[in-house]
Amino acid sequence: MKKFIQNCTALLLAGLVFVMPEKAFAQDDPVEWVLRIGGKSADIAGGVHVALEDGVVRLAATMGEAGGMVGDSFETPDAQTAILVIVDPKTGKPSELYAISADDLKSSITGDDVTVNVENDPHLIGTYKGSIGVSQHDLSLLQSPNQSVYLAEFTEKGTISWINTIGSVFETSEATFGGVDSHQEGEVFMTGSYKGTEVLFIHQTGVETANSPTVEDEDAYLIQYGTRGELRDLLLMQGNGNSRGNDVTLAKDGTVAYWGGEYDGIATLGRNVLEAGLRTQDGFLIKLAGDEVEWFIELKGAGDVSVSNVVFNPETGGGYFAGDFGGSALEYELNNVFVKSFDINSSDDGGQYVGAFSAKGEILWIYAISGDATINDLAFREGNPDQKSGVSVAGAYGKAEVYAGPSTKYGFELQGTQDAFLLELDSAGDLMLLPWTTGAAAADMTHDDWIEIVSCFCTGSITRQNVGSATYDAVLKIAGEEVESIGETDVLVFGYNAELSPPLPVELTAFTGLVDGTDAFLSWETASETNNAGFEVQRFGASGWQQVGYVAGAGTTTEAQSYAFTVQGLTPGSHQFRLKQIDFDGTFAFSPTVTVAIQAGQRPQLIDAYPNPFKPRTTIRFSVPEQGVVSVKVYDVMGRLVAELHDGTLPAGIHNIAWDASGMASGVYFYRMQAGAFVESKRMMLLQ
Numbered sequence: 045m046k047k048f049i050q051n052c053t054a055l056l057l058a059g060l061v062f063v064m065p066e067k068a069f070a071q072d073d074p075v076e077w078v079l080r081i082g083g084k085s086a087d088i089a090g091g092v093h094v095a096l097e098d099g100v101v102r103l104a105a106t107m108g109e110a111g112g113m114v115g116d117s118f119e120t121p122d123a124q125t126a127i128l129v130i131v132d133p134k135t136g137k138p139s140e141l142y143a144i145s146a147d148d149l150k151s152s153i154t155g156d157d158v159t160v161n162v163e164n165d166p167h168l169i170g171t172y173k174g175s176i177g178v179s180q181h182d183l184s185l186l187q188s189p190n191q192s193v194y195l196a197e198f199t200e201k202g203t204i205s206w207i208n209t210i211g212s213v214f215e216t217s218e219a220t221f222g223g224v225d226s227h228q229e230g231e232v233f234m235t236g237s238y239k240g241t242e243v244l245f246i247h248q249t250g251v252e253t254a255n256s257p258t259v260e261d262e263d264a265y266l267i268q269y270g271t272r273g274e275l276r277d278l279l280l281m282q283g284n285g286n287s288r289g290n291d292v293t294l295a296k297d298g299t300v301a302y303w304g305g306e307y308d309g310i311a312t313l314g315r316n317v318l319e320a321g322l323r324t325q326d327g328f329l330i331k332l333a334g335d336e337v338e339w340f341i342e343l344k345g346a347g348d349v350s351v352s353n354v355v356f357n358p359e360t361g362g363g364y365f366a367g368d369f370g371g372s373a374l375e376y377e378l379n380n381v382f383v384k385s386f387d388i389n390s391s392d393d394g395g396q397y398v399g400a401f402s403a404k405g406e407i408l409w410i411y412a413i414s415g416d417a418t419i420n421d422l423a424f425r426e427g428n429p430d431q432k433s434g435v436s437v438a439g440a441y442g443k444a445e446v447y448a449g450p451s452t453k454y455g456f457e458l459q460g461t462q463d464a465f466l467l468e469l470d471s472a473g474d475l476m477l478l479p480w481t482t483g484a485a486a487a488d489m490t491h492d493d494w495i496e497i498v499s500c501f502c503t504g505s506i507t508r509q510n511v512g513s514a515t516y517d518a519v520l521k522i523a524g525e526e527v528e529s530i531g532e533t534d535v536l537v538f539g540y541n542a543e544l545s546p547p548l549p550v551e552l553t554a555f556t557g558l559v560d561g562t563d564a565f566l567s568w569e570t571a572s573e574t575n576n577a578g579f580e581v582q583r584f585g586a587s588g589w590q591q592v593g594y595v596a597g598a599g600t601t602t603e604a605q606s607y608a609f610t611v612q613g614l615t616p617g618s619h620q621f622r623l624k625q626i627d628f629d630g631t632f633a634f635s636p637t638v639t640v641a642i643q644a645g646q647r648p649q650l651i652d653a654y655p656n657p658f659k660p661r662t663t664i665r666f667s668v669p670e671q672g673v674v675s676v677k678v679y680d681v682m683g684r685l686v687a688e689l690h691d692g693t694l695p696a697g698i699h700n701i702a703w704d705a706s707g708m709a710s711g712v713y714f715y716r717m718q719a720g721a722f723v724e725s726k727r728m729m730l731l732q
Contacts, residue, residue: 075538075539076134076136076539077137077539078136078537078538078539079129079131079138080535080536081103081105081113081114081127081536082112082113082535100130100132100133100164101130101132101133101511101537101539102129102166103129103131103158103513103535104126104128104157104158104168104169104170105127105129105155106124106125106126106127106156107124107126107127112125114127114129114138124145124146124152124153125143125144125146125153126143126153126154126155126168126170126172127141127143127155128141128155128198130166131537133511133539134539136537136538136539140202142166142168142198142202144168144176144178144196144204145176145177146172146176146177147174147175147176147177148175150174151173151174151175152172152173152174153172154171154172155168155169156169156171156221157169157170157221157223159225159226159232160226160230161226161230161232162228162229162271163230165198165199165200166197166198167195167196167197167198168198169193169194169195169221169234170193170221171191171193171194171220171221172192172193173188173189173190173191174187174188175187176194178196178207187213188209188211188213189213189215190211190216190217190218191211191218191219192210192212192218193209193211193219193220193221193234194209194210195208195209195224195232195269195273197273206248206272206273207273208245208247208269208273210236210238210265210267211243212241212242212243214241217238217239217241217242217243218240219236219238219243220236220237220238220262221234222234222235222264222288222292223235223236223290223353223354224292225292225293225294226294227294227295227297227298228297229271229297229298230271231268231269231271231298232268233266233267233268233301234266234269235264235265235266235267235289235290235291235303235305236288237262237263237264237265237288237289238254238256239256239261239262240255241255241256242255243255245265245275245278247269247274247275248272248273249274250275252275254278257284261283261284261285261287262286263280263281263282263283263287264280264287264305264311265278265279265281266279266292266301266303266332267279277335279313279335280313281305281313282311282312283307283310283311283312283318284309285309285310285311286306286308286309286325288306288307289305290304290305290350290351290352290367291304291305291351291352292304293354293355293356293363295356295358295361296358299333299334300331300332300361302330302331302332302354302356302363303328303329303332303354304327304329304330304354304365304367305350306326306327306351306352306367307320307325307328308320308324308325308326313330313340314337316337316340319380324344324346324347324348324370325348325349325350326342326343326349327349327367328340328341328342328351329351329354329365329401331405338405339379339404339405340378340405341376341377341378341405343367343369343375343376344375345369345370345371345373345394346371346372346373347369347370347371347394348368348369349367349369349370349374350367350368351365351366351367352366352368352419353365353366353367353420353421355422355423355424355435357400357424357433357435358424359433360402360471361402362400362401362402362403362404362406362408363400363424364399364400364401364435365398365399365400365401365422366398366399366422366437368396368419369395369397370394371394372388373385373387373388374386374388374410376410378406379405383407386410388411388412395413396412396413396417397410397411397412397413398410398413398419398422398435398437398469400435409472409473411473413437413439413441413467417441417442417465418439418441419439420440421438421439422435422437423435423436423438424436432470433470433471434468434471434476435468435469436466436467436469437465437466437469438464438466438512439465440462440464440465441463442461442462442463464514466512511537511538511539512537513535513537514535514538515535515536550570550573550576550597550633551570551571551572551573552568552569552570552625553569553570553571553604554567554568554569554654554655555567555568555635555638556638556651556665557621557638557640558640558649558651558665558667559640559641559642559643559646559649559667560610560646560667560669561646562613562614562615563610563612564610564611564614564619564621565608565610565667565698566581566608566609566610566638567606567607568606568607568608568623568635569604569605569606569607569655570604570605570607572601572602572603573597573598573600573601573605574600574627575600575627576597576600576625576626576627577596577597577599577626578594578595578596578597578625578626579594579595579597579607579623579625579626580593580623580624581593581594581595581621582624583611583619583620583621584620584621584637591624593609595607614640615642616642616643617641617642618642619641619642620638620639621637621638621639622635622636622637622638623635646669647669647722648666648667648668648669648674648717648719648722648724650664650666650724650726651665652728653665653703653715656728657729657730658705658728658729658731659732660705660706660730660732661702661703661705662702662705662728663700663701663702663703664676664701664703664715665698665700665701666699666717667698668696668697668699668719669696671693671694672693672694672720673691673693674690674691674692674694674699674717675691675716675717675718676688676689676690676701676715676716677689677691677715678703678713678714678715678716679713679715679716680711680712680714681712681713681714686708686713687703689701703715705730708732709732710730710732711729711730712727712728712730713727713729713730714726714727715728
């Protein structure tokens with residue numbers, strides 16, 4: 045990879061000239077540019093927003109103290125400053141920088157998110173406490189003793205044209221920011237929560253006052269501002285517990301809004317009543333058409349559940365959502381009516397999830413991203429001729445494994461105390477690409493301390509407009525170049541080309557285990573392989589995961605491959621196995637785990653046919669503990685015998701029997717195995 049190419053661009057801001065370096069990467073690298081933002085103390089990353097109408101990246105962030113840097117030369121002069129940086133998504137070159145600073149050391153301010161109006165003037169959104177530097181606006185209540193929320197619109201010259209706030213002069217009242225979005229007409233929807241008495245929603249045409257029913261509890265708000273900062277609508281979710289608005293997403297024309305958050309106790313929104321489970325917090329997702337609630341979803345679990353991120357899907361009119369959950373299942377209710385329970389198969393007792401929903405309120409799928417993971421952002425990913433549309437998921441994890449997707453599961457080895465991930469899922473939730481992971485080096489991003497990707501914008505149809513931001517500590521190596529942080533926490537904004545991102549090294553389609561006496565027979569299948577050196581077979585024991593064998597891989601191939609390995613002489617009890625797939629360059633990933641049970645007296649076993657569904661051939665695998673007569677037959681859905689695959693004596697051990705269903709009608713079939721008193725049937729589907 046080529047070294048950084050150093051160019052300098054001068055920025056004029058408030059009468060001072062700052063020099064910004066532009067760092068470019070080789071054309072064939074996944075990374076195209078990097079912009080570093082940091083300070084001597086902890087800095088908080090905000091959101092990244094790409095407005096495709098004008099092809100500009102807008103980044104919000106917070107400088108923790110004087111001496112914060114944007115690029116190599118911009119230095120913040122104030123104690124704490126919220127900044128909004130305008131960046132060219134093709135080069136990473138900053139072109140403008142806007143700021144609001146705290147007035148004194150007792151005051152504070154954060155830059156949390158950005159959006160734009162119809163003229164593409166930028167909005168900076170965040171929280172503040174005390175007094176902030178907007179004295180030219182006659183808003184005496186900007187001085188607030190507790191945390192308040194602001195939304196400021198800047199002109200092209202960097203001045204504030206208007207600023208709206210949510211806060212109070214009372215010590216017992218405060219407000220928080222959750223999420224924001226705007227549509228093509230320039231109207232802004234913003235959500236969060238507030239508590240206390242006489243909380244003031246100050247806007248350009250007046251003031252609205254709200255009181256919490258109980259002073260200590262939080263209530264959620266969803267506010268709609270017009271193009272000039274005027275109040276268009278204010279929805280409050282109140283009750284005898286806490287309600288919080290975490291995110292909102294809009295259709296491009298603004299006709300539909302999806303609002304996500306969390307609540308406990310009982311929450312009311314107009315005539316709609318939501319009731320959480322006993323001693324737990326539930327997540328909510330609400331569809332608003334105009335000022336009407338079209339439907340509301342409640343997500344319930346064994347522990348606390350939230351909806352933290354929502355993004356609109358213009359192809360379906362629905363969207364994608366994410367949050368955290370407790371337990372191993374999520375119950376889904378639509379308009380207070382139970383619909384179904386999702387077993388999301390988390391590797392932990394709870395974690396993070398991502399899912400998809402339709403415009404009618406149907407949850408299409410939910411899958412866990414587990415292993416002490418945190419999801420920070422979602423972005424809709426447009427499709428192109430070579431890749432499906434879907435959703436990009438950005439976040440971090442603190443354990444050795446993260447799994448995502450219904451059929452393609454991928455594990456990451458932890459490098460530092462916390463690593464980052466950016467996953468690309470298709471519309472069915474399957475993992476398409478790993479453009480960024482620190483553990484599995486899909487794009488050579490390594491770190492020895494901690495990092496998290498906090499925001500992303502991804503589009504598959506417009507080349508070189510894939511942008512993310514991350515926070516990190518110490519030294520980060522990105523695409524072979526070291527980027528050193530200035531202080532405790534830095535913001536890293538990077539542009540990448542997802543079209544250049546490598547495919548998944550190995551597409552594992554099956555991993556199963558059978559018992560033969562005291563031996564475990566492990567078998568697995570791959571649909572394709574890229575640079576696959578081989579597989580370590582690992583077993584979990586008192587000392588953790590230990591290697592018990594190795595099977596060489598097929599290198600690079602687009603054809604399906606089958607593998608097997610036998611672990612002999614196991615003691616009675618349950619035994620867990622997994623595969624560590626290793627590339628020729630040393631990078632690796634883990635499979636899901638398989639558990640086998642060794643018993644004193646073994647019984648026959650019938651395992652799922654593979655592939656299933658199939659077209660037109662499949663293989664049925666089974667084991668028998670001793671020699672005897674075994675029959676394997678296939679029946680249709682009417683119970684009619686359609687194939688007799690075996691009926692005779694077989695020795696003890698594991699056996700495979702293939703069925704060629706050429707000429708048979710598509711549909712569901714059942715295969716039945718009988719060995720002595722043991723009888724078991726399973727389902728398979730033929731696709732012709």
